[in-house]
Amino acid sequence: MAKLNKARFSSLSAVLLCICGCATTPPSEDPVLLKLTELENRLVTIERVVNNQSLVSLQGQLDQLNVEMRELRGQIEVLQYEAQEAGKRQRTQYLDVDGRLQKLERGGLAAVSTGATPDADGSDKVAYEQAFELLKNTRYTEAKAALTEFATAYPDSTLADNASYWLGEAHYVTADYAAALAQFEKMIGDFPASSKVPDALLKVAYCQYELKQFDQARNTLNSVINTYPNTTPARLATQRLQQMQKEGR
Structure with missing residues (x-):
């Protein structure tokens, strides 16, 4: 019986020694822990690389989107201008027909031209329309x-102010903001009575914003609002001021 107890004690002691030996192995030397740490480090590295690649890709997409938005804005302005010009032509044609009818009613047949009235602008109108068509088709250069x-x-053409404005627009759409700013300011100085001045002044502010001249942009936007209230340029100027406020600029 004593021998049996002694054997049991010896076996128990061996097991305890084994357990104690395992328990005292430093955690840093545990092969499983080492492997887990290595995998975690690799995962962090991979995630960092993936995130960086995603950011680069996202920035590229944002840059492309900005380019497309500028082009779209330019095309929208072109379409709006064409619609306005079409309306003007219709009004002019109506007034011309109405005037000729009145002459006929008064018996002024001699005053009525038998042919079409020649274009007052002549070749300048053709040149302008050709240039405008290039702009419309995004052939900016x-x-x-x-x-x-x-x-x-x-x-001295009656279309000179429009041509000057669209030249500034062509610079703006291609992100040449310094050239666009100079052109819009020149247009305002050369044609202060033009109906395009409010739009040109708004574009001056847009160029100043893109050139990070935020104080000047804010002043110009306020000038648009105060000088041309209740107009589309004034509404757009208000929106840009609100945007700048949100951006803290």
């Missing part, structure tokens, strides 16, 4: 050249 040539060839 060619449009810039054509509009610049128009300004040189037809400085």
Whole structure:
């Protein structure tokens, strides 16, 4: 019986020694823990690389989106201008027909022209429409050249103010904000009575914003609002001021 107890004691002691030996193995040397730590480190590295790649990809997409938005804004302005011009032409045609009818009613047949009234602008209108078509088709480099040539060839044309404005727009859409700013300011100085001045002044503010001239942009936007209240440029200026306030600029 004593021998049996002694054997049991010896076995128990061996087990305890084994357990104690395992328990005293430093955690840092545990192969499972080491492997887990290695995997965690690799995962962190991989996540960092993936995140960086995602940010680069996202930034690229944002840059492309900004370019497309600028082009879209330019195309919208072109369409709006065409709609306005179509309305003006319709009103002009109506007034012309109405005037001729009144002459006929008064018996003034001799005063009525038998042919179409010649275009008052002549070749300048053709040149302008060709340049405007280039702009409409997003052929901006060619449009810039054509509009610049128009300004040189037809400085006294009734379309000179429009050509000057669209030249600034061509610079703006292609993100050449310094050139656009100079052109819009020149247009305002050369044609202060033009109906395009409110739009040009708004674009001056937009260019100043893109060039990070935030104080000047804010002053110009307020000038648009105060000088041309209840107009589309004034509404857009208000929206940009609200945007700048949200951005803390």
